[in-house]
Amino acid sequence: MASCVFYMFFIPEYILILVVTILIDYWAAIGIENSAIPATRKRYLILSIVATCLVLCSFKYLNFLNANISAVATFLGLHYPVPLLKIILPIGLSFHTFQSLSYVIEVYRGHQKAERHFGIYSLYVMFYPQLVAGPIERPQNLLHQFREKHEFDYSMAADGLRLMGWGLWKKVFLADRLSPMVDKVYAAPLNWDGLSLALATFLFALQIYCDFSGYSDIARGAARVMGFRLMSNFRSPYLSCSIREFWHRWHISLSTWFRDYLYVPLGGSRVSNLRWMFNILFTFTISGLWHGANWTYVIWGALNGVYLLLEVKLSDMLGSRLSRIARPLLFLNHFTKILFTFTLVCVAWVFFRARSFTDAWAILSRCVGDLHITRMSLNELKLFGQGDLAIALLGIVLLFVIDSAQEKVHLNAFFKARPAVVRWALYCIFGTVLISQGKFVNANFIYFQF
């Protein structure tokens, strides 16, 4: 009921869409489990996938398809009378459709029993902490938790509140502070020089990470307060030494979803070389399209696919030769890899954030061709807001310190082991800094639009 109310807070009528997808998948999963005939089981699966994808595509991609057909028709000199529709994307559509698809597929594969209790299945789809922006849960992790008895667990609730606090800090202290700086530059990229564009891109990389991981932490923390465990969605992704590692650390629930339900069924890596390359590119391209109905997202996804292909191929070719040379410079090698990976990721982010391919290309061209550190270009940086930029950079340093520490130490346990007076002092300082320096106006989450 609380989840229904939460969802209806945005556009109440859209609860019907959620109800329809829940009904279809609930019925399909039971149909799959009840039937012993493989063809019938497959029919239920296909029906569920088609129906769910139809709902997703109608709201999310219809206008995109329409606009592209119109552009082709115009190019060919043909008349295309179909107008663009005014469709508001239901909040969380991309997330809960994927979550319910994973349920049906797992039932089909025999890894999950179909949930017969309609209320529990509905709750699995619309559990409010993760309904609008994930993590995209697997039925094996979440469904059984709704059947278990939950009593108040002080330690878990305290952990949950701390996680929510940390997520809130990433969101309102960092992400929302960086947002206007990035928006200002990306709204009119031709008005800015290379240094400003490069800085804005770097800031966007941090903004999207803090925004999305901040939301995930709030969602996981809220669930934990109630005694539920949701999967971790981020694991210090900007400390990755390779693109492959990055995709094991960034939006883990989505990347594993695409790996298990698209890449592996296509054959994964157990196919010919050419077919494997196609599988990688296709999976990443679709992943890009999932993020939004725009060619820039498609390019972003495809670019990440190209990165991965090149990385695998180059490491196969150069392999142990480089390792032997680099061994004496182990630390430098590690740091260089992190920096190089981060740079590649930032280049891809330009396409993700830019309004169009033209803008993205202009930004990258200027970042390469017009990157001069002069008095004038440094003066331009003042337009970012000196005070806010300085505070943001301090926050970014703190973020990297904590992310790095989490690689080596279980920070929550470390924190809980400190004396109570230290913990409470930190809570007070944290709370005061958050309230005084957080940006609480117009705080929308980036991934809500997906």
Next chain:
Amino acid sequence: MACGQAESGTIRQLIAKVLALAIVVSGACYAIVEFTPYLRLFGHERVLYIALHRAQQKFPEAKVVVLGDSVCCQLYKPNSYRKEIVSLASNYGVSLLGQRILMDIWLEHNSDAGPQDIALVVNPESFRNSLNETFTYGYVIKPFWCPEWRNRFDDVESRRIKAFRFYWLSQFPYVRISDWCPSEIPSFAQEPHFKECHLSQISIYELKKMEESARRHGVRLHILAGVVRESTRTRDFGVFKRQIKEGNLEALFSEYFPSAKYLPDQLFLDDVRARIHLKDPEALGRDALGLLKLAGR
């Protein structure tokens, strides 16, 4: 104090601890706002708090005081020291109500030996401010609707402030120190007296108050346009000029249109904010609008 013990307790104890933390943090926020220059140094609306602080100081060598919006702030930075020009420039969000209060505070603290000229440098768009924008809460209600300055609001102004749903929360420590503003904004369009044109009714009201205040203190009030985009030169300001005439503000606006300094559009970051001084800090000089010459007349 316990160290390293597993956390345990009841839900009531957890809620009590959260509430205790909220009270302690509230106290800390209150102390920071009341007893430190935090709002001037780190606050979200610090440009206004700097102006408010300076308005209460004495500047014996000053020849002209300048008030204005963010464009004026770019030309005359409030926290950079100029002997002859005292800048109390702030932001569009302050509205003419805030500018009037700043001017009154300055005049009360500098009535004996203060400058004889006050310049109000305002972009044409700034006159539209009708106290019905999101940042009205942050730039007018939070800083001015406090016990110290609340008596400067008359009934008309108080009614407009109280139209904001959460105006009463504005002095709560959490709200005062943060940038939170209610998303609901009152609309005054239904009120027959407050038809919004180029010059909002509240702007006309405050300009008359400023004119009267300046006359009472024996100072000259100049209203100037500042730097504007070249494309503004051909814009039709018929409605604006008509309202000036209907409001009997012609004397007050006599210098406004001639004072506009037109710069090429590409030197502007957006519709109002210039960036020439960032490309070339000396381009506009230390007195871009010639205020000292104005004061010397």
